[in-house]
Amino acid sequence: MDTEAQHTERDSSSPPLTGPEEESRSARFPRRSWRGAVVLAVVCVTVVLLVSHFVTQPFLIPSGSMEPTLRVGDRVLVDKLAYRSGSVPRRGDVVVFDGTGSFVQEAPRENPVTGLLRGAAAAVGLAEPAETDFVKRVIGVGGDHVVCCDRGGRIEVNGRAVDEPYVYPGDAPSRVPFDIVVPEDTLWVMGDHRDNSRDSRDHLGEPGGGVVPVERVVGRVRWIAFPPGRWSALRPTHVFDGVRSPAGAVQAPGGGQGRRGDGHG
Template identity: 55%
Template structure:
């Protein structure tokens, strides 16, 4: 019994500090990530390293994509113990980082990052980079995120007029998606590809 309790505590510590596991519940990141797939997330990826354009990140959307949801120590504890759902956790691609200007779109339809049109080979087949016209300057300490399946993704574009402008504070990023580990026959590494 003691060994089982210690193993459970060790698992909680690992998941809270090193590696974590999440399921994909929507199609907003297709074709990179598909509904039902299990993700291995590196919680140490950004300790001493900045988030880079192209990284696929997991983040807590309270205060950004969920602008009216606030932090709760009890909720955080229940999530760490896996006694509550992850309904405030999102997976998106970092398209812009602090200091970037992101806009839609260039004459050829591509997104502009700092005035330069970028190629995005990860986009869902048939989707435009964005149907919504916008220009946003990403403040330091925040990132601009978008789903790879742009036509169905609720992302930074959705909250341009809300507090925080839909941009994610870097301290709300849980980690970087490293690998699909479930189902076993779909296992593969996820390599962030910077928009270029």
């Protein structure tokens, strides 16, 4: 009896087994945990890329052409659904667009692997956008007659002078004259930092005529998401509310439709 009791007590206080079976079992759990983490990471990255591709894309501002509205290093969120379901860009909208064929005649060639990695990083706002992507403000839409400048130095759209409070302090609306009727389904775009922006003015003499096809618009800039001190929504401008289209209609409140001399951005 005493011997059996001692044996039982000794067994219950013995250290756990550390043989091959236990080591194998413990080795399997970290591996499963590692695989689960990888699967979760892949799912998260996939979701982020899908949202970036179809809904909202972060966009890193690489230059000062849109100052003071957007600064170098700002991460903005581009609403890719803004112009779906029949909606089109309006005067005053700040848009991101693919400038291939208008601002850039052909996309630069790059290594497929590095291009894929750069594209993925740019899609989440961690790298500069492609050299063919631009951000500008819509000044004229299809059919608009845009002229610079009136006697007061202001841009005119369909005969109406426009005061532009978003233009960089000290810049003129344009330091060179232009006079253009914007072709249908295209946009006349300009940077807010007029003395530091290469925009539609600089490409009038090139193939594409300096205007951007509406189909090339990626989306509308809605928010500044980073850095934290810059977080804000881009409010619609009302400076074009009184501008009439060539057909006589007035643009709805909250938005933004040539010939020309040489330009400088």
